[in-house]
Amino acid sequence: MRVRRAAATMLTSVVALLVAAGGTPAHAGADPQDELAQRYSPIVVVPEQAGPCGAGEPYRPAPVDTVLGRADVTLVGPDGQRIAAPTAADLAGKAGGWYLDLPGNPLSPGCSYERWYRDAAAERPSTVYAHIAEDPDHPGMLALQYWFFWVYNDWNDRHEGDWEMVQILFPADTAEAALGTTPASVAYAQHEGSEVSEWSDPKLRRVGDHVVVYPAAGSHAAYFTQARWFGKSAAAGFGCDDTRAPGVAIEPTVVMTSGEEPWLQFSGRWGQKAPSFNNGPTGPTTKTQWTSPVSWQQDEGRDSAVPLPTVGGPAVSSFCAITQGASLLFIALLDHPLLIGAALLSALAALVVLIRATRWRSGGDRRPDRERRAGQVVTASFGLLFHNGRALWPVMTLTALTQAGMLALDR
Numbered sequence: 001m002r003v004r005r006a007a008a009t010m011l012t013s014v015v016a017l018l019v020a021a022g023g024t025p026a027h028a029g030a031d032p033q034d035e036l037a038q039r040y041s042p043i044v045v046v047p048e049q050a051g052p053c054g055a056g057e058p059y060r061p062a063p064v065d066t067v068l069g070r071a072d073v074t075l076v077g078p079d080g081q082r083i084a085a086p087t088a089a090d091l092a093g094k095a096g097g098w099y100l101d102l103p104g105n106p107l108s109p110g111c112s113y114e115r116w117y118r119d120a121a122a123e124r125p126s127t128v129y130a131h132i133a134e135d136p137d138h139p140g141m142l143a144l145q146y147w148f149f150w151v152y153n154d155w156n157d158r159h160e161g162d163w164e165m166v167q168i169l170f171p172a173d174t175a176e177a178a179l180g181t182t183p184a185s186v187a188y189a190q191h192e193g194s195e196v197s198e199w200s201d202p203k204l205r206r207v208g209d210h211v212v213v214y215p216a217a218g219s220h221a222a223y224f225t226q227a228r229w230f231g232k233s234a235a236a237g238f239g240c241d242d243t244r245a246p247g248v249a250i251e252p253t254v255v256m257t258s259g260e261e262p263w264l265q266f267s268g269r270w271g272q273k274a275p276s277f278n279n280g281p282t283g284p285t286t287k288t289q290w291t292s293p294v295s296w297q298q299d300e301g302r303d304s305a306v307p308l309p310t311v312g313g314p315a316v317s318s319f320c321a322i323t324q325g326a327s328l329l330f331i332a333l334l335d336h337p338l339l340i341g342a343a344l345l346s347a348l349a350a351l352v353v354l355i356r357a358t359r360w361r362s363g364g365d366r367r368p369d370r371e372r373r374a375g376q377v378v379t380a381s382f383g384l385l386f387h388n389g390r391a392l393w394p395v396m397t398l399t400a401l402t403q404a405g406m407l408a409l410d411r
Helices: 002-020 032-039 112-120 293-300 314-335 337-356 374-387 389-410
Strands: 043-047 074-076 082-084 099-101 127-134 142-154 158-170 185-190 193-198 210-215 228-233 237-242 247-250 253-256
Touching: 032 127, 032 142, 032 253, 099 158, 112 142, 142 293, 158 210, 158 293, 185 293, 193 293, 228 314, 237 314, 314 337
Parallel strands: 043 210, 127 253
Antiparallel strands: 043 247, 074 082, 074 099, 127 142, 142 158, 158 185, 185 193, 228 237
């Protein structure tokens, strides 16, 4: 109930501010595309951070020049070329193999990216980039997209740079026509997929015409409401997203893009290259929805996301902890393969020593009527697993993954 009251209070406050300011700002004589983008601009509810480097979301949707023109950022080429303090003009036309390199190690971030962001984004307004697109396969439909750039993604995958978006579809051919219609539907990008909603669906929260977006802490996947979300695929993300209150409501500055901006002509990565799924992402123009927004929404959109129970329990907490811990343990292995590999081999060697330290074997007396050495206990345990494997192996696997997860979280 406290979560619901907090969310209701937040939305009521936003409404009151808009009413006090005279509602949605008028844009008399404005370009129809800009007027459309301003009318439906999103309200972004970011999970509140209790303190610096603590739980919550430290980042905000940032203007791209947050990472441009800085001496501590480098544009790296496929053959090792390096351009210091790259500008938007430096990015234009650069293709695959090029990437931006921010200061820090994305696989082991600590608090470095957060501190860097606070300095780089000082006095810069939160920003979203609006793009209006048509789909050649779906004439008569117009898409209004809002693209969010986040400096760092800190979830079950970790990488520099993060591009997310939401879009609104109109039954119209032009922005001017869309101003006179009611939107048909919306799509919120979530990992490699999206969740869709009709404009009239109660799950879509709005303040007037402004859609309310709830980015998950760390991953920034966009959701319609506040909850903890379950994912088990690339499209939905593998693990738990969290958009629960309390949240901080922000109204980012809307920048209308023409598609010709130099930084939009960059098809390289907006973050350092890293192993596995920890690469920096490519930008908006490389995504399917940039040129085929309706097809993307219909092909990849899900009708709903899966919320985890409001009242949690061991099963809910264990799944979230296991997926996060196992992912972070894998990331630690990628970052320090020799160190983590040596630790695993040492643990295995210790186990072998314990087993071989006993003179008692599975063919002997198993009655628990005498003190046994550590090796005897281990050997008996394996015998128990062998004879009762179907019932016990799932429990053992869950326990092992949980312990691995806790070790990774401690890092």
